Amino acid sequence: MLQPSKTPLLDRVNTPDDLRRLEPGELRQLADELRQEMISAVSQTGGHLGAGLGVVELTVALHYVFSTPEDRLIWDVGHQAYPHKIITGRRDRIRTLRQGGGLSGFTKRSESEYDPFGAAHSSTSISAGLGMAIARDLDEKANNVVCVIGDGAMSAGMAYEALNNAGAMDSNLIVVLNDNDMSIAPPVGALSAYLARLMTGRPYLSLREIGKQFAQRLPRRIHEQAVRAEEFARNMITHGGTLFEELGFYYVGPIDGHNLDHLLPVLKNVRDAKRRGPILVHVVTQKGKGYAPAEVSADKYHGVVKFDVATGAQVKSNAKAPSYTKVFSEALVQEAKKDSKVVAITAAMPAGTGVDLFGELFPDRFFDVGIAEQHAVTFAAGLATEGYKPFVAIYSTFLQRAYDQVVHDVALQKLPVRFCMDRAGLVGADGPTHAGSFDIAFLGCIPNMVLMAAADEADLVHMVATQAATDDAPTALRYPRGEGTGVTVPLEGVPLEIGKGRILREGHKVALFSYGTRLGECLAAADELAAHGLATTVADARFAKPLDIDLLTRLAREHEVLITVEEGSVGGFGSFCLQALAEAGLLDRGLKVRPLVLPDCYIDHDTQPAMYAKAGLDRRGIVAKVFEALGKDAKETIRLA
Numbered sequence: 001m002l003q004p005s006k007t008p009l010l011d012r013v014n015t016p017d018d019l020r021r022l023e024p025g026e027l028r029q030l031a032d033e034l035r036q037e038m039i040s041a042v043s044q045t046g047g048h049l050g051a052g053l054g055v056v057e058l059t060v061a062l063h064y065v066f067s068t069p070e071d072r073l074i075w076d077v078g079h080q081a082y083p084h085k086i087i088t089g090r091r092d093r094i095r096t097l098r099q100g101g102g103l104s105g106f107t108k109r110s111e112s113e114y115d116p117f118g119a120a121h122s123s124t125s126i127s128a129g130l131g132m133a134i135a136r137d138l139d140e141k142a143n144n145v146v147c148v149i150g151d152g153a154m155s156a157g158m159a160y161e162a163l164n165n166a167g168a169m170d171s172n173l174i175v176v177l178n179d180n181d182m183s184i185a186p187p188v189g190a191l192s193a194y195l196a197r198l199m200t201g202r203p204y205l206s207l208r209e210i211g212k213q214f215a216q217r218l219p220r221r222i223h224e225q226a227v228r229a230e231e232f233a234r235n236m237i238t239h240g241g242t243l244f245e246e247l248g249f250y251y252v253g254p255i256d257g258h259n260l261d262h263l264l265p266v267l268k269n270v271r272d273a274k275r276r277g278p279i280l281v282h283v284v285t286q287k288g289k290g291y292a293p294a295e296v297s298a299d300k301y302h303g304v305v306k307f308d309v310a311t312g313a314q315v316k317s318n319a320k321a322p323s324y325t326k327v328f329s330e331a332l333v334q335e336a337k338k339d340s341k342v343v344a345i346t347a348a349m350p351a352g353t354g355v356d357l358f359g360e361l362f363p364d365r366f367f368d369v370g371i372a373e374q375h376a377v378t379f380a381a382g383l384a385t386e387g388y389k390p391f392v393a394i395y396s397t398f399l400q401r402a403y404d405q406v407v408h409d410v411a412l413q414k415l416p417v418r419f420c421m422d423r424a425g426l427v428g429a430d431g432p433t434h435a436g437s438f439d440i441a442f443l444g445c446i447p448n449m450v451l452m453a454a455a456d457e458a459d460l461v462h463m464v465a466t467q468a469a470t471d472d473a474p475t476a477l478r479y480p481r482g483e484g485t486g487v488t489v490p491l492e493g494v495p496l497e498i499g500k501g502r503i504l505r506e507g508h509k510v511a512l513f514s515y516g517t518r519l520g521e522c523l524a525a526a527d528e529l530a531a532h533g534l535a536t537t538v539a540d541a542r543f544a545k546p547l548d549i550d551l552l553t554r555l556a557r558e559h560e561v562l563i564t565v566e567e568g569s570v571g572g573f574g575s576f577c578l579q580a581l582a583e584a585g586l587l588d589r590g591l592k593v594r595p596l597v598l599p600d601c602y603i604d605h606d607t608q609p610a611m612y613a614k615a616g617l618d619r620r621g622i623v624a625k626v627f628e629a630l631g632k633d634a635k636e637t638i639r640l641a
Helices: 024-045 056-065 082-096 125-138 157-167 189-200 202-215 220-237 242-246 260-272 292-296 324-338 356-361 373-385 396-411 428-433 439-444 457-469 519-531 549-558 573-583 608-615 619-630
Strands: 072-075 145-150 174-179 250-256 279-284 342-346 366-368 389-395 418-422 450-453 475-478 502-505 510-515 536-540 543-545 561-566 592-596
Touching: 024 056, 024 082, 024 260, 056 082, 056 145, 056 174, 056 260, 072 125, 125 145, 125 157, 242 250, 250 260, 260 279, 324 342, 324 356, 324 389, 324 418, 324 457, 342 373, 356 366, 373 389, 373 396, 389 396, 396 418, 396 439, 418 457, 439 450, 439 475, 439 543, 439 573, 457 475, 502 519, 510 519, 510 549, 519 536, 519 619, 536 549, 543 573, 549 573, 561 573, 561 619, 573 592, 592 619, 608 619
Parallel strands: 072 145, 145 174, 174 279, 250 279, 342 366, 342 389, 389 418, 418 475, 450 475, 510 536, 510 561, 561 592
Antiparallel strands: 450 543, 502 536
16 A cells, blocks of 8 residues: 655645645645655755755745746855755755765756856855846846845855945845844844835835835935935834845845745735835744754754764764864864964854864964955954964865955965865865865965975874964965875874975886875876886875975986876966976976876766766876876776776
8 A cells, every 4th residue: 555645745846836836825834845855855865954944934935926937046055955956846856966967965057947046155146146137127027036145145245245236226136135043133023024014015115116206306405314214214113124224225024934924925025016126035044944953953964964864863984084174173273282373264164174173272363254255364464464373274165265365465465374275176075166176276376375285194284384384475285075094193293394295106117296185096006007017106296386396307307207196277286397397498308298187177076086087086097197198098008907
């Protein structure tokens, strides 16, 4: 006998058109089923949990009220969009989330027409939405544009730049502020909901528009007094909206983001309003809503691995080595114990970058500046001018957001800011939006910079010590996501000589010159090449800038083939080596040089080993590149296990 479905309403909803055929009274049950479906799916795949659970009712209400995809719905960051994906034709693939060939963990234009703008980096939605709204106006269309942005994302300057620009225009843009930390204003229940409905209703808005048009014909002084009086009256009965009103938005809220009886009428009024100019709807939600473990520990259930739905217990890693993040975290703490001038800065990623431990031990020397990478870098520069030793712990991909500050505020002034770039290289399930592909290239072209990359955990500890000891230049250290190689980790780091690499294995025909953690694959490739009679030298550059020119020259002079290996884009370590070789005339003697870099494309999410294989940065790829340089067919010549 077939068991009745646990999601009978959700089973009827494949697209928002199906959703809009439901009765309003059925939406509460649909939201409950949608929440359970999301919990079930993420328990099997891992991913972002708390944020999506917090917007289930909001997602249902938005798709019920607005005519998506004609009406544009933009999710800032996109990690809260799992419920959105389920009801926009992707439920049958939701258990492929973040898997190779499966759904992205973020919104993605190529994945669905319901994703009008791709996201993963924070605070972009209002800018993109305003661009869409202006394009709509130029095309004389009438569709709505709705941006959903969290209060955390509002800590970024880009969001305020967009608000400021939007407020100065007459374009109709709807911004939904998802306040899930109650950091702006508390909800005030039924009264707030009633007032929100009242002030978004046509009678009020029509009367307000008539009043504005009349006031504009009055003398300027009387007009300004009338505007102030109207704003004062509205702010007497609403909370938290003064800032947005000053920026030119019509503010509504706060309202309960989990109460469909509150959400639906307000959103309908906003949709139907005969208005000019942007509106901001302030909703208050709870991260992890509807799943007890996530409600109790929102931080632990923001991003999760696979977990048991009944208990919330997450699957423990079987890793035999600590993560690079953990090794960095402990190494930085050791430096801070020795030197009271060491301070740590993060841009809203204390746990992700490992500096939460630093914050617990040295709270007065720890600074979480919010999602504000530009500010973080120049803030660090200011600390450096006063003799402090700032360590900016940041994902490689997010440092891109502060490039001008690195160039102008740090490097130009030769200030000793220490950049510690986690997630350098390919990152697995988070895909191309979070890959640290470009830092070697975009930092290596900046004068005064020192660039280093750890090949293993021990080197990482020594490089943190190297950064602490370097007071005459900015330094940038890169290390990857995931576990280390299992080498013994020293209790205390010893500063390395700047610009000096090392040779780990001596050969005579082929040289593999590695920068970073691909060193292990280079050693494995050397074993494979040795089995084919190719004695191979393996060297670790350690520094991309300044390069170890003596080591590079030796490798070029003593070998027939030189392969540079890096987990970064074209324009990085390999390019620096080629420039140095060309200037020294070492490319004029028949040396076969091949830079092995990430391909000139974005690699979609998958397991890290699968991504390395696609990029040709594993043992197989390195060996194949050697035989390619030698002019032999790798497929016929080698038999790899």
